[in-house]
Amino acid sequence: MGPAIFLSAAAATLIAAGVCGYVFVRFVKPHDRTAVLCAALLATPLPLIVVALIYLPQRWWLAPMLNPDLSAIVTPLTAPFVEEPAKWLVLFAPPVRRALRPDNAAAFALAVGFGFAVLEFWTQAASMIGVEAYREQWLWVSLTQPIAWLLGPFVHGGLVFFFANRLAQGRSLWSGALIGIGLHFALNAALTVRWGGPPLLRATLKTLSAIVAVGVCLILAIALARGFGAGLRKPTRGKRSD
Numbered sequence: 001m002g003p004a005i006f007l008s009a010a011a012a013t014l015i016a017a018g019v020c021g022y023v024f025v026r027f028v029k030p031h032d033r034t035a036v037l038c039a040a041l042l043a044t045p046l047p048l049i050v051v052a053l054i055y056l057p058q059r060w061w062l063a064p065m066l067n068p069d070l071s072a073i074v075t076p077l078t079a080p081f082v083e084e085p086a087k088w089l090v091l092f093a094p095p096v097r098r099a100l101r102p103d104n105a106a107a108f109a110l111a112v113g114f115g116f117a118v119l120e121f122w123t124q125a126a127s128m129i130g131v132e133a134y135r136e137q138w139l140w141v142s143l144t145q146p147i148a149w150l151l152g153p154f155v156h157g158g159l160v161f162f163f164a165n166r167l168a169q170g171r172s173l174w175s176g177a178l179i180g181i182g183l184h185f186a187l188n189a190a191l192t193v194r195w196g197g198p199p200l201l202r203a204t205l206k207t208l209s210a211i212v213a214v215g216v217c218l219i220l221a222i223a224l225a226r227g228f229g230a231g232l233r234k235p236t237r238g239k240r241s242d
Contacts, residue, residue, distance in 0.1 A: 004142040005134065009125040012149040013118050020114045020153055027228045028107045035099035036111045042090045043115030046083075047123050054082050080184035084177070087112050087160045091167055105168040106161055106223035113157025120156075121149050151213055158216025159184055161223060187212045 028036050058074055066074065090096060090112050100108055125145075128134040134141050159180045166176035189205040 004138055005125045005128050005145065006122070008142045008146045009121040009149070012121050012146040015146070016114065016118060016121075016150055016153050019150070020110065023110065023224065024107065027224050028104065032099050032104055032107070035095050036104075036107055038093065039090050039096045039108050039111040040115035042093055042096070043087060043112040044119050046086045046090075046116050047120045050082055050086055051123055054078065076188040077185075079188060080181045083116070083156075084159060084163075084180045084184055087116055087156065088163050088177070090115075091160075091164055097167075100164065100168045102165065102168045103227040105164040106157075106220055106227050109161035109164045110153065110157035110220060110224065112160050112164075113155070114153040116156050117149070117152030120152060124149075151217065154217040154220055155187070155213050158220040159187075161216075161220050165223070183212050183216060187216075 024033065024036055055075055058078070062074060091100060091108065096108060128141070128145075162179040163173060163176035166173050187209050189208055
Protein backbone atom coordinates (compact mmCIF):
# COMPACT_ATOMS: atom_id res chain seq x y z
CA MET A 1 0.00 0.00 0.00
CA GLY A 2 2.67 2.49 1.06
CA PRO A 3 4.85 2.57 -2.08
CA ALA A 4 1.85 2.97 -4.40
CA ILE A 5 1.24 6.61 -3.49
CA PHE A 6 4.93 7.37 -4.03
CA LEU A 7 4.72 5.83 -7.49
CA SER A 8 1.80 8.19 -8.10
CA ALA A 9 3.93 11.12 -6.93
CA ALA A 10 6.73 10.03 -9.27
CA ALA A 11 4.32 9.81 -12.20
CA ALA A 12 2.86 13.23 -11.41
CA THR A 13 6.38 14.70 -11.15
CA LEU A 14 7.44 13.35 -14.55
CA ILE A 15 4.25 14.46 -16.29
CA ALA A 16 4.34 17.92 -14.67
CA ALA A 17 8.00 18.32 -15.65
CA GLY A 18 7.17 17.40 -19.24
CA VAL A 19 4.17 19.71 -19.49
CA CYS A 20 5.82 22.69 -17.78
CA GLY A 21 9.06 22.07 -19.67
CA TYR A 22 7.16 22.33 -22.95
CA VAL A 23 5.45 25.53 -21.78
CA PHE A 24 8.78 27.07 -20.78
CA VAL A 25 10.40 26.21 -24.11
CA ARG A 26 7.36 27.46 -26.01
CA PHE A 27 6.65 30.67 -24.10
CA VAL A 28 9.93 31.77 -22.50
CA LYS A 29 12.58 33.66 -24.47
CA PRO A 30 16.01 31.99 -24.55
CA HIS A 31 17.70 34.78 -22.57
CA ASP A 32 15.10 34.42 -19.77
CA ARG A 33 15.29 30.65 -19.40
CA THR A 34 18.19 30.58 -16.95
CA ALA A 35 16.37 32.95 -14.60
CA VAL A 36 13.12 30.97 -14.97
CA LEU A 37 14.95 27.75 -14.14
CA CYS A 38 16.52 29.50 -11.15
CA ALA A 39 13.04 30.49 -9.91
CA ALA A 40 11.83 26.90 -10.18
CA LEU A 41 14.86 25.56 -8.30
CA LEU A 42 14.60 28.16 -5.54
CA ALA A 43 10.91 27.32 -5.04
CA THR A 44 11.49 23.56 -4.83
CA PRO A 45 12.64 23.31 -1.18
CA LEU A 46 9.93 25.67 0.09
CA PRO A 47 7.35 22.95 0.94
CA LEU A 48 9.89 21.17 3.15
CA ILE A 49 10.77 24.43 4.90
CA VAL A 50 7.09 25.25 5.44
CA VAL A 51 6.37 21.76 6.77
CA ALA A 52 9.37 21.83 9.13
CA LEU A 53 8.82 25.34 10.47
CA ILE A 54 5.02 25.61 10.48
CA TYR A 55 3.00 22.46 9.89
CA LEU A 56 4.93 19.99 12.06
CA PRO A 57 4.95 22.35 15.08
CA GLN A 58 1.22 22.81 14.55
CA ARG A 59 0.70 19.05 14.56
CA TRP A 60 2.94 18.40 17.56
CA TRP A 61 2.15 21.32 19.85
CA LEU A 62 -1.04 23.07 18.73
CA ALA A 63 -3.22 20.18 17.57
CA PRO A 64 -3.22 18.32 20.94
CA MET A 65 -4.68 21.43 22.59
CA LEU A 66 -7.59 21.65 20.11
CA ASN A 67 -10.60 19.46 19.52
CA PRO A 68 -10.30 17.17 16.44
CA ASP A 69 -12.65 19.19 14.24
CA LEU A 70 -10.80 22.45 14.89
CA SER A 71 -7.41 20.78 14.59
CA ALA A 72 -8.30 19.48 11.11
CA ILE A 73 -8.85 22.98 9.73
CA VAL A 74 -5.79 24.69 11.22
CA THR A 75 -3.47 23.83 8.32
CA PRO A 76 -5.94 24.79 5.53
CA LEU A 77 -6.58 28.12 7.25
CA THR A 78 -2.93 28.97 7.88
CA ALA A 79 -1.61 27.75 4.50
CA PRO A 80 -2.45 30.95 2.56
CA PHE A 81 -0.56 33.10 5.09
CA VAL A 82 2.48 30.82 4.96
CA GLU A 83 2.75 29.42 1.44
CA GLU A 84 2.00 32.57 -0.55
CA PRO A 85 4.65 34.79 1.14
CA ALA A 86 7.15 31.92 0.84
CA LYS A 87 6.61 31.88 -2.93
CA TRP A 88 6.87 35.67 -3.16
CA LEU A 89 10.37 35.54 -1.68
CA VAL A 90 11.62 33.68 -4.76
CA LEU A 91 10.70 36.65 -6.93
CA PHE A 92 13.09 38.89 -4.96
CA ALA A 93 16.12 36.67 -5.61
CA PRO A 94 18.53 38.87 -7.65
CA PRO A 95 18.65 36.69 -10.81
CA VAL A 96 14.86 36.45 -10.85
CA ARG A 97 14.15 40.07 -9.97
CA ARG A 98 16.52 41.39 -12.65
CA ALA A 99 14.83 39.32 -15.36
CA LEU A 100 11.23 39.84 -14.21
CA ARG A 101 9.16 41.97 -16.60
CA PRO A 102 5.43 42.38 -17.23
CA ASP A 103 5.64 40.25 -20.39
CA ASN A 104 7.27 37.30 -18.57
CA ALA A 105 5.67 37.60 -15.11
CA ALA A 106 3.33 34.68 -15.88
CA ALA A 107 6.27 32.46 -16.89
CA PHE A 108 8.07 33.23 -13.63
CA ALA A 109 4.86 32.62 -11.67
CA LEU A 110 4.48 29.21 -13.31
CA ALA A 111 8.14 28.40 -12.60
CA VAL A 112 7.62 29.17 -8.91
CA GLY A 113 4.39 27.18 -8.91
CA PHE A 114 6.06 24.22 -10.59
CA GLY A 115 9.00 24.15 -8.19
CA PHE A 116 6.72 24.44 -5.17
CA ALA A 117 4.18 21.89 -6.37
CA VAL A 118 6.63 19.16 -7.37
CA LEU A 119 8.03 18.72 -3.88
CA GLU A 120 4.54 19.18 -2.44
CA PHE A 121 3.53 16.01 -4.32
CA TRP A 122 6.01 14.07 -2.20
CA THR A 123 5.26 15.73 1.15
CA GLN A 124 1.55 15.09 0.62
CA ALA A 125 2.24 11.49 -0.40
CA ALA A 126 4.22 10.97 2.81
CA SER A 127 1.41 12.49 4.89
CA MET A 128 -1.16 10.13 3.34
CA ILE A 129 0.56 6.97 4.52
CA GLY A 130 -0.84 7.17 8.04
CA VAL A 131 -4.34 8.28 7.01
CA GLU A 132 -7.04 5.67 7.51
CA ALA A 133 -8.92 6.74 4.36
CA TYR A 134 -5.80 6.01 2.30
CA ARG A 135 -5.29 2.58 3.88
CA GLU A 136 -8.88 1.66 3.07
CA GLN A 137 -8.87 2.95 -0.53
CA TRP A 138 -5.16 3.01 -1.36
CA LEU A 139 -5.55 1.78 -4.94
CA TRP A 140 -8.23 4.31 -5.86
CA VAL A 141 -6.34 7.16 -4.19
CA SER A 142 -3.08 6.18 -5.87
CA LEU A 143 -4.73 6.14 -9.29
CA THR A 144 -6.69 9.38 -8.97
CA GLN A 145 -4.42 11.60 -6.85
CA PRO A 146 -2.01 12.39 -9.73
CA ILE A 147 -4.89 14.09 -11.56
CA ALA A 148 -5.32 16.55 -8.69
CA TRP A 149 -1.57 16.93 -8.30
CA LEU A 150 -1.07 17.87 -11.94
CA LEU A 151 -3.15 20.99 -11.41
CA GLY A 152 -0.77 22.02 -8.62
CA PRO A 153 1.90 23.83 -10.67
CA PHE A 154 -0.71 25.87 -12.50
CA VAL A 155 -2.80 26.64 -9.41
CA HIS A 156 0.22 27.68 -7.35
CA GLY A 157 1.52 29.65 -10.33
CA GLY A 158 -1.84 31.32 -10.82
CA LEU A 159 -1.99 32.35 -7.16
CA VAL A 160 1.48 33.92 -7.23
CA PHE A 161 0.94 35.56 -10.62
CA PHE A 162 -1.03 38.49 -9.18
CA PHE A 163 1.90 39.41 -6.93
CA ALA A 164 4.50 38.76 -9.64
CA ASN A 165 2.67 40.93 -12.14
CA ARG A 166 2.43 43.88 -9.73
CA LEU A 167 6.12 43.49 -8.86
CA ALA A 168 7.10 43.40 -12.53
CA GLN A 169 5.10 46.57 -13.19
CA GLY A 170 6.68 48.38 -10.24
CA ARG A 171 3.26 49.00 -8.69
CA SER A 172 1.97 48.57 -5.14
CA LEU A 173 2.12 44.93 -4.12
CA TRP A 174 -0.73 44.92 -1.62
CA SER A 175 -3.53 44.19 -4.07
CA GLY A 176 -1.62 41.30 -5.68
CA ALA A 177 -0.79 39.89 -2.26
CA LEU A 178 -4.37 40.12 -1.00
CA ILE A 179 -5.82 38.58 -4.17
CA GLY A 180 -3.42 35.63 -3.98
CA ILE A 181 -4.08 34.99 -0.29
CA GLY A 182 -7.84 35.45 -0.71
CA LEU A 183 -8.05 33.02 -3.61
CA HIS A 184 -5.93 30.52 -1.68
CA PHE A 185 -8.43 30.77 1.19
CA ALA A 186 -11.29 30.14 -1.22
CA LEU A 187 -9.41 27.20 -2.72
CA ASN A 188 -8.91 25.64 0.72
CA ALA A 189 -12.48 26.27 1.81
CA ALA A 190 -13.63 22.74 0.94
CA LEU A 191 -10.86 21.24 3.08
CA THR A 192 -12.27 22.86 6.21
CA VAL A 193 -15.48 20.77 5.97
CA ARG A 194 -14.13 17.70 4.17
CA TRP A 195 -15.20 15.25 6.85
CA GLY A 196 -18.15 17.07 8.36
CA GLY A 197 -20.66 19.85 8.02
CA PRO A 198 -24.01 20.04 6.21
CA PRO A 199 -24.02 18.38 2.76
CA LEU A 200 -25.12 21.61 1.07
CA LEU A 201 -22.25 23.54 2.64
CA ARG A 202 -19.73 20.87 1.61
CA ALA A 203 -21.06 20.86 -1.95
CA THR A 204 -20.99 24.67 -2.14
CA LEU A 205 -17.44 24.96 -0.87
CA LYS A 206 -16.21 22.17 -3.15
CA THR A 207 -17.79 23.98 -6.10
CA LEU A 208 -16.13 27.23 -5.00
CA SER A 209 -12.75 25.51 -4.76
CA ALA A 210 -13.16 24.00 -8.23
CA ILE A 211 -14.12 27.37 -9.73
CA VAL A 212 -11.11 29.06 -8.14
CA ALA A 213 -8.74 26.32 -9.32
CA VAL A 214 -9.97 26.48 -12.90
CA GLY A 215 -10.12 30.29 -12.81
CA VAL A 216 -6.53 30.86 -11.70
CA CYS A 217 -5.28 28.30 -14.24
CA LEU A 218 -7.13 30.13 -17.03
CA ILE A 219 -5.81 33.52 -15.87
CA LEU A 220 -2.27 32.17 -15.88
CA ALA A 221 -2.71 30.62 -19.34
CA ILE A 222 -4.09 33.86 -20.77
CA ALA A 223 -1.27 35.86 -19.18
CA LEU A 224 1.31 33.46 -20.64
CA ALA A 225 -0.17 33.82 -24.11
CA ARG A 226 -0.44 37.62 -23.85
CA GLY A 227 3.08 37.96 -22.51
CA PHE A 228 4.44 35.76 -25.29
CA GLY A 229 2.58 37.82 -27.88
CA ALA A 230 3.87 41.07 -26.40
CA GLY A 231 7.40 39.69 -26.51
CA LEU A 232 7.01 38.83 -30.18
CA ARG A 233 5.74 42.29 -31.09
CA LYS A 234 8.56 44.25 -29.47
CA PRO A 235 11.36 43.27 -31.91
CA THR A 236 9.09 44.10 -34.83
CA ARG A 237 8.64 47.67 -33.62
CA GLY A 238 12.37 47.98 -33.13
CA LYS A 239 13.07 47.00 -36.71
CA ARG A 240 10.55 49.48 -38.04
CA SER A 241 12.08 52.33 -36.06
CA ASP A 242 15.50 51.61 -37.63
